[in-house]
Amino acid sequence: MKARTAHVAKPQRKRFMARTLGAAAAAGALVWLALAGSVPTESGTKTQAIAPVAVEGPGYAIEDFNYPGADKILAEKNIVLKRGDGHITLVDCSSGPGLLEVWAREQAGAKFCFEVVGNSGWLTLEIPSVALIKGNDYTTEVDMTVGAEEKTFDIAKNAWTSVGESAEEQGRQHMLVEIRSTK
Structure with missing residues:
Protein backbone atom coordinates (compact mmCIF):
# COMPACT_ATOMS: atom_id res chain seq x y z
CA MET A 1 0.00 0.00 0.00
CA GLY A 57 1.10 62.14 -7.61
CA PRO A 58 -2.00 64.24 -7.01
CA GLY A 59 -1.64 67.99 -6.65
CA TYR A 60 -2.35 69.97 -3.53
CA ALA A 61 -5.79 71.33 -2.71
CA ILE A 62 -5.50 74.95 -1.67
CA GLU A 63 -8.50 76.59 -0.01
CA ASP A 64 -9.12 80.08 -1.32
CA PHE A 65 -12.28 80.60 0.81
CA ASN A 66 -14.27 81.83 -2.23
CA TYR A 67 -17.99 81.07 -1.95
CA PRO A 68 -18.89 78.13 -4.24
CA GLY A 69 -21.51 78.89 -6.89
CA ALA A 70 -21.37 82.65 -6.24
CA ASP A 71 -21.89 83.53 -9.91
CA LYS A 72 -25.10 81.51 -10.12
CA ILE A 73 -26.41 83.04 -6.87
CA LEU A 74 -25.64 86.54 -8.19
CA ALA A 75 -27.58 85.83 -11.39
CA GLU A 76 -30.56 84.28 -9.58
CA LYS A 77 -30.84 86.37 -6.39
CA ASN A 78 -28.86 89.53 -7.21
CA ILE A 79 -26.62 89.24 -4.13
CA VAL A 80 -22.86 88.85 -4.05
CA LEU A 81 -21.42 86.10 -1.84
CA LYS A 82 -17.66 86.60 -1.71
CA ARG A 83 -15.69 84.59 0.81
CA GLY A 84 -16.17 82.65 4.01
CA ASP A 85 -14.98 79.76 6.12
CA GLY A 86 -17.90 77.52 5.11
CA HIS A 87 -19.70 77.77 8.46
CA ILE A 88 -22.23 80.36 7.24
CA THR A 89 -24.07 79.35 4.08
CA LEU A 90 -27.02 80.66 2.11
CA VAL A 91 -29.99 78.27 2.42
CA ASP A 92 -33.65 78.17 1.50
CA CYS A 93 -35.68 79.92 4.20
CA SER A 94 -38.00 76.93 4.49
CA SER A 95 -35.11 74.57 5.29
CA GLY A 96 -35.74 74.70 9.03
CA PRO A 97 -35.59 76.73 12.21
CA GLY A 98 -32.55 78.46 13.69
CA LEU A 99 -31.54 80.45 10.61
CA LEU A 100 -30.27 84.01 10.34
CA GLU A 101 -32.88 85.94 8.33
CA VAL A 102 -31.86 89.04 6.39
CA TRP A 103 -34.49 91.41 4.95
CA ALA A 104 -33.44 93.65 2.07
CA ARG A 105 -35.89 96.47 1.29
CA GLU A 106 -34.59 97.42 -2.16
CA GLN A 107 -35.17 93.95 -3.57
CA ALA A 108 -38.96 94.07 -3.05
CA GLY A 109 -38.79 92.82 0.52
CA ALA A 110 -36.50 89.93 -0.33
CA LYS A 111 -35.61 87.63 2.55
CA PHE A 112 -32.33 85.72 2.56
CA CYS A 113 -31.56 83.00 5.09
CA PHE A 114 -28.22 81.76 6.31
CA GLU A 115 -27.40 78.63 8.27
CA VAL A 116 -24.59 78.78 10.81
CA VAL A 117 -22.80 75.57 11.81
CA GLY A 118 -19.82 74.87 14.06
CA ASN A 119 -18.50 77.03 16.86
CA SER A 120 -17.95 80.13 14.73
CA GLY A 121 -18.19 81.36 11.17
CA TRP A 122 -17.74 84.34 8.89
CA LEU A 123 -18.97 85.34 5.47
CA THR A 124 -18.25 88.40 3.34
CA LEU A 125 -21.01 89.40 0.95
CA GLU A 126 -22.91 92.30 -0.57
CA ILE A 127 -26.64 92.67 -0.01
CA PRO A 128 -27.91 96.23 -0.60
CA SER A 129 -30.59 97.99 1.48
CA VAL A 130 -30.67 95.60 4.44
CA ALA A 131 -33.02 96.90 7.13
CA LEU A 132 -33.77 93.94 9.46
CA ILE A 133 -31.93 90.82 10.60
CA LYS A 134 -33.35 88.06 12.78
CA GLY A 135 -30.72 86.35 14.88
CA ASN A 136 -30.43 82.70 15.88
CA ASP A 137 -28.77 80.95 18.85
CA TYR A 138 -25.35 82.38 17.91
CA THR A 139 -23.82 85.68 18.97
CA THR A 140 -23.77 87.55 15.66
CA GLU A 141 -22.25 90.82 14.45
CA VAL A 142 -22.70 92.31 11.02
CA ASP A 143 -20.70 94.97 9.24
CA MET A 144 -22.54 97.34 6.94
CA THR A 145 -21.39 100.19 4.74
CA VAL A 146 -23.06 103.41 3.71
CA GLY A 147 -20.91 105.38 1.32
CA ALA A 148 -17.34 105.22 2.67
CA GLU A 149 -18.56 104.74 6.26
CA GLU A 150 -18.63 101.33 7.94
CA LYS A 151 -20.91 100.43 10.83
CA THR A 152 -21.11 97.33 13.02
CA PHE A 153 -24.38 96.06 14.48
CA ASP A 154 -24.88 93.43 17.20
CA ILE A 155 -27.75 91.10 16.29
CA ALA A 156 -30.05 90.02 19.14
CA LYS A 157 -30.32 86.25 19.63
CA ASN A 158 -33.57 84.79 18.25
CA ALA A 159 -35.10 88.24 17.76
CA TRP A 160 -35.38 90.90 15.07
CA THR A 161 -32.78 93.70 15.08
CA SER A 162 -33.13 96.94 13.12
CA VAL A 163 -29.97 97.59 11.13
CA GLY A 164 -28.89 99.93 8.39
CA GLU A 165 -31.48 102.44 7.20
CA SER A 166 -34.06 101.37 9.80
CA ALA A 167 -31.57 101.99 12.64
CA GLU A 168 -30.34 105.37 11.39
CA GLU A 169 -32.05 108.76 11.57
CA GLN A 170 -31.06 109.78 8.03
CA GLY A 171 -32.51 106.54 6.58
CA ARG A 172 -29.55 106.01 4.22
CA GLN A 173 -29.37 102.68 2.42
CA HIS A 174 -26.76 100.38 3.98
CA MET A 175 -25.11 97.40 2.33
CA LEU A 176 -24.50 94.26 4.38
CA VAL A 177 -20.84 93.32 3.81
CA GLU A 178 -19.93 90.79 6.53
CA ILE A 179 -21.53 88.37 8.99
CA ARG A 180 -19.59 86.95 11.97
CA SER A 181 -21.12 84.42 14.38
CA THR A 182 -19.84 82.56 17.45
CA LYS A 183 -21.47 80.17 19.88
Whole structure:
Protein backbone atom coordinates (compact mmCIF):
# COMPACT_ATOMS: atom_id res chain seq x y z
CA MET A 1 0.00 0.00 0.00
CA LYS A 2 2.91 2.33 0.65
CA ALA A 3 4.25 1.82 -2.85
CA ARG A 4 0.94 2.77 -4.39
CA THR A 5 0.60 5.96 -2.32
CA ALA A 6 4.11 7.05 -3.25
CA HIS A 7 3.47 6.27 -6.89
CA VAL A 8 0.27 8.40 -6.99
CA ALA A 9 1.86 11.34 -5.14
CA LYS A 10 4.88 11.58 -7.46
CA PRO A 11 2.98 12.77 -10.60
CA GLN A 12 1.06 15.33 -8.50
CA ARG A 13 4.33 16.77 -7.19
CA LYS A 14 5.69 16.97 -10.72
CA ARG A 15 2.63 18.90 -11.94
CA PHE A 16 2.80 21.26 -8.94
CA MET A 17 6.50 21.93 -9.57
CA ALA A 18 5.88 22.50 -13.28
CA ARG A 19 3.08 25.00 -12.61
CA THR A 20 5.14 26.82 -9.98
CA LEU A 21 8.19 27.08 -12.24
CA GLY A 22 6.00 28.23 -15.18
CA ALA A 23 4.37 30.95 -13.10
CA ALA A 24 7.73 32.07 -11.74
CA ALA A 25 9.18 32.25 -15.25
CA ALA A 26 6.23 34.31 -16.52
CA ALA A 27 6.45 36.70 -13.56
CA GLY A 28 10.19 37.06 -14.07
CA ALA A 29 9.70 37.88 -17.75
CA LEU A 30 7.14 40.58 -16.90
CA VAL A 31 9.45 42.10 -14.29
CA TRP A 32 12.36 42.06 -16.73
CA LEU A 33 10.25 43.76 -19.41
CA ALA A 34 9.04 46.39 -16.96
CA LEU A 35 12.54 47.15 -15.75
CA ALA A 36 13.94 47.19 -19.25
CA GLY A 37 11.23 49.63 -20.34
CA SER A 38 10.11 47.64 -23.34
CA VAL A 39 6.88 46.00 -24.33
CA PRO A 40 6.72 43.20 -26.88
CA THR A 41 4.55 43.96 -29.91
CA GLU A 42 3.74 42.05 -33.11
CA SER A 43 6.37 43.95 -35.07
CA GLY A 44 9.10 43.76 -32.43
CA THR A 45 9.85 45.44 -29.14
CA LYS A 46 8.64 48.93 -28.30
CA THR A 47 10.59 50.98 -25.74
CA GLN A 48 8.65 53.18 -23.30
CA ALA A 49 9.88 55.94 -21.05
CA ILE A 50 9.74 55.07 -17.38
CA ALA A 51 8.81 57.77 -14.86
CA PRO A 52 8.72 57.46 -11.09
CA VAL A 53 5.17 57.16 -9.80
CA ALA A 54 5.71 59.61 -6.92
CA VAL A 55 6.46 62.48 -9.31
CA GLU A 56 3.01 62.15 -10.90
CA GLY A 57 1.10 62.14 -7.61
CA PRO A 58 -2.00 64.24 -7.01
CA GLY A 59 -1.64 67.99 -6.65
CA TYR A 60 -2.35 69.97 -3.53
CA ALA A 61 -5.79 71.33 -2.71
CA ILE A 62 -5.50 74.95 -1.67
CA GLU A 63 -8.50 76.59 -0.01
CA ASP A 64 -9.12 80.08 -1.32
CA PHE A 65 -12.28 80.60 0.81
CA ASN A 66 -14.27 81.83 -2.23
CA TYR A 67 -17.99 81.07 -1.95
CA PRO A 68 -18.89 78.13 -4.24
CA GLY A 69 -21.51 78.89 -6.89
CA ALA A 70 -21.37 82.65 -6.24
CA ASP A 71 -21.89 83.53 -9.91
CA LYS A 72 -25.10 81.51 -10.12
CA ILE A 73 -26.41 83.04 -6.87
CA LEU A 74 -25.64 86.54 -8.19
CA ALA A 75 -27.58 85.83 -11.39
CA GLU A 76 -30.56 84.28 -9.58
CA LYS A 77 -30.84 86.37 -6.39
CA ASN A 78 -28.86 89.53 -7.21
CA ILE A 79 -26.62 89.24 -4.13
CA VAL A 80 -22.86 88.85 -4.05
CA LEU A 81 -21.42 86.10 -1.84
CA LYS A 82 -17.66 86.60 -1.71
CA ARG A 83 -15.69 84.59 0.81
CA GLY A 84 -16.17 82.65 4.01
CA ASP A 85 -14.98 79.76 6.12
CA GLY A 86 -17.90 77.52 5.11
CA HIS A 87 -19.70 77.77 8.46
CA ILE A 88 -22.23 80.36 7.24
CA THR A 89 -24.07 79.35 4.08
CA LEU A 90 -27.02 80.66 2.11
CA VAL A 91 -29.99 78.27 2.42
CA ASP A 92 -33.65 78.17 1.50
CA CYS A 93 -35.68 79.92 4.20
CA SER A 94 -38.00 76.93 4.49
CA SER A 95 -35.11 74.57 5.29
CA GLY A 96 -35.74 74.70 9.03
CA PRO A 97 -35.59 76.73 12.21
CA GLY A 98 -32.55 78.46 13.69
CA LEU A 99 -31.54 80.45 10.61
CA LEU A 100 -30.27 84.01 10.34
CA GLU A 101 -32.88 85.94 8.33
CA VAL A 102 -31.86 89.04 6.39
CA TRP A 103 -34.49 91.41 4.95
CA ALA A 104 -33.44 93.65 2.07
CA ARG A 105 -35.89 96.47 1.29
CA GLU A 106 -34.59 97.42 -2.16
CA GLN A 107 -35.17 93.95 -3.57
CA ALA A 108 -38.96 94.07 -3.05
CA GLY A 109 -38.79 92.82 0.52
CA ALA A 110 -36.50 89.93 -0.33
CA LYS A 111 -35.61 87.63 2.55
CA PHE A 112 -32.33 85.72 2.56
CA CYS A 113 -31.56 83.00 5.09
CA PHE A 114 -28.22 81.76 6.31
CA GLU A 115 -27.40 78.63 8.27
CA VAL A 116 -24.59 78.78 10.81
CA VAL A 117 -22.80 75.57 11.81
CA GLY A 118 -19.82 74.87 14.06
CA ASN A 119 -18.50 77.03 16.86
CA SER A 120 -17.95 80.13 14.73
CA GLY A 121 -18.19 81.36 11.17
CA TRP A 122 -17.74 84.34 8.89
CA LEU A 123 -18.97 85.34 5.47
CA THR A 124 -18.25 88.40 3.34
CA LEU A 125 -21.01 89.40 0.95
CA GLU A 126 -22.91 92.30 -0.57
CA ILE A 127 -26.64 92.67 -0.01
CA PRO A 128 -27.91 96.23 -0.60
CA SER A 129 -30.59 97.99 1.48
CA VAL A 130 -30.67 95.60 4.44
CA ALA A 131 -33.02 96.90 7.13
CA LEU A 132 -33.77 93.94 9.46
CA ILE A 133 -31.93 90.82 10.60
CA LYS A 134 -33.35 88.06 12.78
CA GLY A 135 -30.72 86.35 14.88
CA ASN A 136 -30.43 82.70 15.88
CA ASP A 137 -28.77 80.95 18.85
CA TYR A 138 -25.35 82.38 17.91
CA THR A 139 -23.82 85.68 18.97
CA THR A 140 -23.77 87.55 15.66
CA GLU A 141 -22.25 90.82 14.45
CA VAL A 142 -22.70 92.31 11.02
CA ASP A 143 -20.70 94.97 9.24
CA MET A 144 -22.54 97.34 6.94
CA THR A 145 -21.39 100.19 4.74
CA VAL A 146 -23.06 103.41 3.71
CA GLY A 147 -20.91 105.38 1.32
CA ALA A 148 -17.34 105.22 2.67
CA GLU A 149 -18.56 104.74 6.26
CA GLU A 150 -18.63 101.33 7.94
CA LYS A 151 -20.91 100.43 10.83
CA THR A 152 -21.11 97.33 13.02
CA PHE A 153 -24.38 96.06 14.48
CA ASP A 154 -24.88 93.43 17.20
CA ILE A 155 -27.75 91.10 16.29
CA ALA A 156 -30.05 90.02 19.14
CA LYS A 157 -30.32 86.25 19.63
CA ASN A 158 -33.57 84.79 18.25
CA ALA A 159 -35.10 88.24 17.76
CA TRP A 160 -35.38 90.90 15.07
CA THR A 161 -32.78 93.70 15.08
CA SER A 162 -33.13 96.94 13.12
CA VAL A 163 -29.97 97.59 11.13
CA GLY A 164 -28.89 99.93 8.39
CA GLU A 165 -31.48 102.44 7.20
CA SER A 166 -34.06 101.37 9.80
CA ALA A 167 -31.57 101.99 12.64
CA GLU A 168 -30.34 105.37 11.39
CA GLU A 169 -32.05 108.76 11.57
CA GLN A 170 -31.06 109.78 8.03
CA GLY A 171 -32.51 106.54 6.58
CA ARG A 172 -29.55 106.01 4.22
CA GLN A 173 -29.37 102.68 2.42
CA HIS A 174 -26.76 100.38 3.98
CA MET A 175 -25.11 97.40 2.33
CA LEU A 176 -24.50 94.26 4.38
CA VAL A 177 -20.84 93.32 3.81
CA GLU A 178 -19.93 90.79 6.53
CA ILE A 179 -21.53 88.37 8.99
CA ARG A 180 -19.59 86.95 11.97
CA SER A 181 -21.12 84.42 14.38
CA THR A 182 -19.84 82.56 17.45
CA LYS A 183 -21.47 80.17 19.88
